[in-house]
Amino acid sequence: MKLATPRLSLAPLDPAADAEGLHAAYGDPEVMTWWTRPATATAAETQRLLAEENARSGAMLWTVRDEGGTVVGLVGLLGAVEIPGLTWILARHTWGRGFATEAAAAAIEYAFTHAGLDRVEAWVEASNARSLAVCQRLGLVRQGTLAQRYAHRTHPHEVAVLGLTNPQHKQEPTPVLRVEPVLPVTDVAATLSLLRAVLSGRVSFSVGEPVEVAGLVLGPWSVGPSIRLVTASGAQSAPVTLALDAATELDELHRRAVASGAGRVEPPTEQPWGVREFTFELPEGHRLVFSAPA
Numbered sequence: 001m002k003l004a005t006p007r008l009s010l011a012p013l014d015p016a017a018d019a020e021g022l023h024a025a026y027g028d029p030e031v032m033t034w035w036t037r038p039a040t041a042t043a044a045e046t047q048r049l050l051a052e053e054n055a056r057s058g059a060m061l062w063t064v065r066d067e068g069g070t071v072v073g074l075v076g077l078l079g080a081v082e083i084p085g086l087t088w089i090l091a092r093h094t095w096g097r098g099f100a101t102e103a104a105a106a107a108i109e110y111a112f113t114h115a116g117l118d119r120v121e122a123w124v125e126a127s128n129a130r131s132l133a134v135c136q137r138l139g140l141v142r143q144g145t146l147a148q149r150y151a152h153r154t155h156p157h158e159v160a161v162l163g164l165t166n167p168q169h170k171q172e173p174t175p176v177l178r179v180e181p182v183l184p185v186t187d188v189a190a191t192l193s194l195l196r197a198v199l200s201g202r203v204s205f206s207v208g209e210p211v212e213v214a215g216l217v218l219g220p221w222s223v224g225p226s227i228r229l230v231t232a233s234g235a236q237s238a239p240v241t242l243a244l245d246a247a248t249e250l251d252e253l254h255r256r257a258v259a260s261g262a263g264r265v266e267p268p269t270e271q272p273w274g275v276r277e278f279t280f281e282l283p284e285g286h287r288l289v290f291s292a293p294a
């Protein structure tokens, strides 16, 4: 369905007809800085890419034109994703005029009103300030962070996941807001300082003198990934394995784990499911398995 905004017209993507115009965006390395792949070399390659995107199940993509009918970019929803994912891209010379926000708002309105979706989300590289600003203008709220590595990059990067729920849908309260593993250890204070040396983080609470129970929050905010430590009673000694996603810091974490001089630290290895990981075994036998995209 065609959509219109005060300054723009949006027509369902036609890869064959629109590739030439959209190549101004997809063929520009600056525009493609944060994309999942490098810039395309030719309009024909852009057309193949657009055809692939458009063929994914659930994809809803619109080519955006200005008042003069010139193609400025593309907005819409990606196909083949678990939760409907927003996408937007504009030719470089059209940035800074509010076109992305205006066009994406129309796409979201369509998604909520006509397609009946109950939520949309955007995955944005943490360094993509312009795209994060679009999310903010649209009212998307940051829900969490993931680590990803694109095939054409050498290093993983941090991805912010932002979400917006359909205001017309009744929202059930989130049943679980946080899961916190509890590790029984022989000396809570010593394990806290060991984990802080490796993982940084803040002590969110501690109880007892000497400390019997304590919480360690690993992110920079009051909430985030966290671990609770309790004094082990004789019966509670079975070792626990925790999997920790480490984004880009895997080698640094490994260095710190080795430097702590505690427990056993295995070297980072590449796993068949696309991550590098290493295991840090605490003195009680608990295993912390750190991983980052390979």
Ligand SMILES: CC(C)(COP(=O)(O)OP(=O)(O)OC[C@H]1O[C@@H](n2cnc3c(N)ncnc32)[C@H](O)[C@@H]1OP(=O)(O)O)[C@@H](O)C(=O)NCCC(=O)NCCS
Pocket (backbone or CB within 6 Å): 030, 031, 032, 034, 035, 087, 088, 089, 090, 091, 094, 095, 096, 097, 098, 099, 100, 101, 102, 123, 124, 125, 128, 130, 131, 134, 137
């Ligand atoms: C992300 C992207 C689409 C954002 O484009 P953008 O032009 O910065 O975003 P908007 O269209 O919302 O424009 C907002 C800007 O236009 C300005 N503006 C000018 N006239 C305006 C008007 N009439 N109405 C609204 N805003 C206007 C705003 O003040 C704002 O300026 P600022 O950037 O100086 O704060 C663009 O940078 C892009 O194509 N990036 C590469 C592709 C990409 O990374 N996509 C996202 C992957 S997650």
